[in-house]
């Protein structure tokens with residue numbers, strides 16, 4: 001069952017220097033609960049694709065449909081930078097989204113406590129972001145996102161700011177948290193080995209804008 005169905009999606013940036021085609025005629029489906037990765041070289045349109053899905057830039061051509069949802073999903077978005085606020089403690093960062101959305105209910109705060117315990121960040125609740133390692137910061141950013149109970153998680157190169165060894169540890173760790181949460185996830189990365197190690201399915205975007213070359217399915221069996 002398709003969770004998201006992308007058809008004929010194209011995007012061109014218009015700037016004073018001219019036109020840059022970023023995506024051309026993209027088609028793919030995402031399935032409910034899967035963790036899919038889109039890989040491709042820098043400049044092939046990965047960020048543009050996520051921004052279109054998130055509604056951060058307007059749709060020019062093509063369609064994005066959620067055939068089984070009555071309304072658009074609530075989307076969680078994670079970027080390369082964790083965007084933690086340095087003057088807030090980790091706990092205060094994690095509840096920031098709930099605060100902004102006026103959703104600081106007892107039930108939601110209990111859920112935050114549960115997430116923080118479950119994912120071993122409770123000990124850092126009163127620390128400030130600068131006191132945490134890069135990997136721990138990304139974990140806090142993920143928990144901040146999950147606190148909003150998204151139906152759909154978009155990850156744009158979430159590990160590329162980390163050094164190589166940290167990235168290996170953290171990406172597995174974060175993928176595990178996402179799998180446990182069961183949320184449908186789309187990761188974009190230029191790192192094939194990262195995609196192989198953490199996703200269920202890989203969609204390869206070609207160098208020419210929007211040229212999908214192949215779709216590889218990786219079966220993890222019962223992990």
Ligand code: ADP
Pocket residue numbers: 013014015020021022040041042043044045046047048049
């Ligand atoms: P990726 O995430 O795969 O590196 P992007 O989606 O960032 O690719 O970019 C796709 C193409 O669109 C590139 O040629 C890039 O330079 C161009 N592009 C991206 N954002 C903008 C923008 N805001 N204005 C103009 N061109 C852009």
Ligand code: ADP
Pocket residue numbers: 015020042043046047157
């Ligand atoms: P990515 O890591 O996805 O490749 P980039 O470093 O290419 O991202 O782009 C960073 C930011 O710059 C993005 O917000 C993107 O929209 C913007 N950008 C990228 N290419 C261009 C461009 N040619 N003209 C204007 N803005 C751009």
